[in-house]
Amino acid sequence: xxxxxxxxxxxxxxxxxxxxxxxxxxxxxxxxxxxxxxxxxxxxxxxxxxxxxxxxxxxxxxxxxxxxxxxxxxxxxxxxxxxxxxxxxxxxxxxxxxxxxxxxxxxxxxxxxxxxxxxxxxxxxxxxxxxxxxxxxxxxxxxxxxxxxxxxxxxxxxxxxxxxxxxxxxxxxxxxxxxxxxxxxxxxxxxxxxxxxxxxxxxxxxxxxxxxxxxxxxxxxxxxxxxxxxxxxxxxxxxxxxxxxxxxxxxxxx
Amino acid sequence: xxxxxxxxxxxxxxxxxxxxxxxxxxxxxxxxxxxxxxxxxxxxxxxxxxxxxxxxxxxxxxxxxxxxxxxxxxxxxxxxxxxxxxxxxxxxxxxxxxxxxxxxxxxxxxxxxxxxxxxxxxxxxxxxxxxxxxxxxxxxxx
Numbered sequence: 001x002x003x004x005x006x007x008x009x010x011x012x013x014x015x016x017x018x019x020x021x022x023x024x025x026x027x028x029x030x031x032x033x034x035x036x037x038x039x040x041x042x043x044x045x046x047x048x049x050x051x052x053x054x055x056x057x058x059x060x061x062x063x064x065x066x067x068x069x070x071x072x073x074x075x076x077x078x079x080x081x082x083x084x085x086x087x088x089x090x091x092x093x094x095x096x097x098x099x100x101x102x103x104x105x106x107x108x109x110x111x112x113x114x115x116x117x118x119x120x121x122x123x124x125x126x127x128x129x130x131x132x133x134x135x136x137x138x139x140x141x142x143x144x145x146x147x148x149x150x151x152x153x154x155x156x157x158x159x160x161x162x163x164x165x166x167x168x169x170x171x172x173x174x175x176x177x178x179x180x181x182x183x184x185x186x187x188x189x190x191x192x193x194x195x196x197x198x199x200x201x202x203x204x205x206x207x208x209x210x211x212x213x214x215x216x217x218x219x220x221x222x223x224x225x226x227x228x229x230x231x232x233x234x235x236x237x238x239x240x241x242x243x244x245x246x247x248x249x250x251x252x253x254x
Numbered sequence: 255x256x257x258x259x260x261x262x263x264x265x266x267x268x269x270x271x272x273x274x275x276x277x278x279x280x281x282x283x284x285x286x287x288x289x290x291x292x293x294x295x296x297x298x299x300x301x302x303x304x305x306x307x308x309x310x311x312x313x314x315x316x317x318x319x320x321x322x323x324x325x326x327x328x329x330x331x332x333x334x335x336x337x338x339x340x341x342x343x344x345x346x347x348x349x350x351x352x353x354x355x356x357x358x359x360x361x362x363x364x365x366x367x368x369x370x371x372x373x374x375x376x377x378x379x380x381x382x383x384x385x386x387x388x389x390x391x392x393x394x395x396x
Contacts, residue, residue, distance in 0.1 A: 048304045049297060051262060078297040082262060084389075091386045111297055111362070113259040118389035122266040123380075125277060149390065 002030055002072060005064035005101035010093045014167040016058035016174035020235060021135050021206050021244055025062045028204065028233030028246040029073055029133070037248075039075040041200045042130060049078040049111070050130035053195070055120050055188060057083035058174055060094025062133055063115075064101035070110040077107075083115035084123070087170050088153045089162070091115040117153075120188050121195045129195045132203040136185040140210050141176040143183060144169050181211050189216075192249060193223065203249040204232075213245050226252045255387050258361040260313055261306055265373035266380075266389045275374040278309040281317055282379070284369035293358045295350050299329045305361075314360055322360065327353050 004026065007018055028034055042050045054063040063083045070079035081098060085091050095115045102109055116123060121132075152166045162170075177184050185205065192203050207213045213231065220229035229249050236243030260278050270276035307326035314322055323331075332354035350358070371380040371387060381388050 044300075049300050051304075078294070078300045080301075082259065086390070088386060088388070092384070095386075109292075109294070111258075111294065113262070114255040114385075114387070116255070116259070116263070116387045116389055118266060118387075119391070119394035122268075122391075122394065123263050123387075123389035125262050125264045126271060128262045146394070153390075 002026075002065070002069050005061050005068060005097055007059040007061055007093075007097055009096055009100075010059050012059075014162055014170040015087065015090045015093050016171065018059050018061040021138075021208075022059075022061050024233055024235045024244050024246060025133065025135055025204065025206060026065045027235075029062075029066060030069065031233065034232055034248075035073050035075075038073055038131070038202075041202065042074050042076065044076040044078075047130075047200070049076075049080050050074060051080045051082060051128060051197075052131040052133065053121065053124060053129045054081075054083045054133040055085075056135060056137070056174070057085050057094040057115055058087075058090050058135070060090075060097030060115070062135065063094065064098040066131075066133070067098050067110045067112050068101040068105050071107075077110060079110040080113060081110060082113040084118045084121065085115060086117070086119060086149070086153075086173055088117045089170065090174075091117045120184075121191050124195050126194050127197050127201075130197050130201055132192065132196060132201070134185075134188055134203070135206045136188060137173065137175045137177045138181040138185065138206065138208045138211055139175045139177055140179065140181040141172075143176050143178045144172040177211075181208060182216070185211065185216075189220065193227070201250070205247050205249060207245050207247060209243055213247060217247060220247075220249055228252055255366050255382060255385055256362055257310070257313060257317075257364050257366070258301075260371075261304070261310065263371075263387075263389075265375060265378060266391055266394075267373065267376050267378060270373055270375040273375040276376070277374075278306065278313050279371040279380070280374060281313060281366055282370045282372050284317060284366045284382070286317065287365050287367045288359070288363050289365050291358075291362050293350055293355065295332065295348060295354060298350075298354055298357055299332055302327060302329065310360070317364075319360060319364065320356070322356065323353065327357065332357070
């Protein structure tokens with residue numbers, strides 16, 4: 001068992017606290033089948049350092065886990081990690097989580113870039129991402145009103161801390177996914193072919209049962225051009241239904 | 255934010271992405287800070303093919319940093335010439351060259367703490383505050 005990165009420095013009033021979904025991503029990325037897949041795809045002798053992007057890093061626990069265990073996951077140490085989040089408080093908290101997790105390791109050190117404040121992967125250079133990870137706001141609940149984002153994304157002038165209203169808004173952003181919980185995920189899925197590298201790019205996206213994962217997977221396969229989508233991790237089995245799944249999205253070689 | 259991060263970012267405006275002038279983003283009014291990090295020679299060697307060299311050189315120039323070599327280094331340029339040629343083989347630790355140290359300093363230790371990143375295509379200015387760049391556009395927030 002690889003250690004879970006520490007997030008004890010974070011105030012979870014306005015940043016999503018690691019939960020079952022976060023841990024499912026850690027388990028999936030370090031499972032023997034996924035490490036075999038990733039090691040094969042990003043073999044040190046055949047490729048430059050893989051760039052891992054996580055969108056919506058929240059506490060940073062998933063990105064920090066990858067950054068602290070590149071040898072186990074990729075079979076190489078020269079892995080690059082980059083994150084984005086719409087919540088500026090999460091950006092700062094996650095950067096600290098990743099830096100701390102890397103520092104904890106005596107060996108197996110990777111290179112952490114930054115966490116930038118942005119909408120999904122909109123500021124990422126096309127075709128530059130080798131491994132993409134997304135734990136979306138997947139709960140079927142109304143999206144918060146983004147028109148007040150700028151005001152809520154910073155500590156109010158002359159104040160020392162965020163307000164209760166701000167914190168509620170920022171947490172809503174981390175879980176509310178609109179209709180079927182898929183509004184934000186659908187926007188992200190559209191960007192995936194554009195940001196993934198042509199050679200071997202792979203995406204891991206977490207979905208919940210209400211997101212209708214089978215429909216989502218079929219829609220990805222319908223992109224054509226060799227795009228594949230398979231469930232590679234799951235948790236919370238209830239009467240034969242997986243509560244949460246991790247879907248791997250990639251292009252078959254050849 | 256580290257200058258190496260700029261190697262992977264572009265303007266968040268959709269129509270800019272197909273325009274070559276949207277990359278790299280140009281730092282403006284930048285306050286830099288050196289945050290020291292351990293030099294990772296194998297990483298530097300392996301990342302060379304991923305670097306948009308001319309763009310990194312132009313960003314360094316715009317920031318008034320010491321000039322980088324005009325031509326992208328090759329892996330051999332990152333290793334210091336051994337003091338004693340008879341010890342070139344064997345398991346001795348390879349020492350980084352001055353080029354490797356310079357590259358490490360520019361890419362991984364030089365951080366933009368405050369300032370702006372400007373798109374060369376649409377002219378949009380993205381603010382950097384406390385080391386975090388903000389790429390949210392008004393259009394994202396509707």
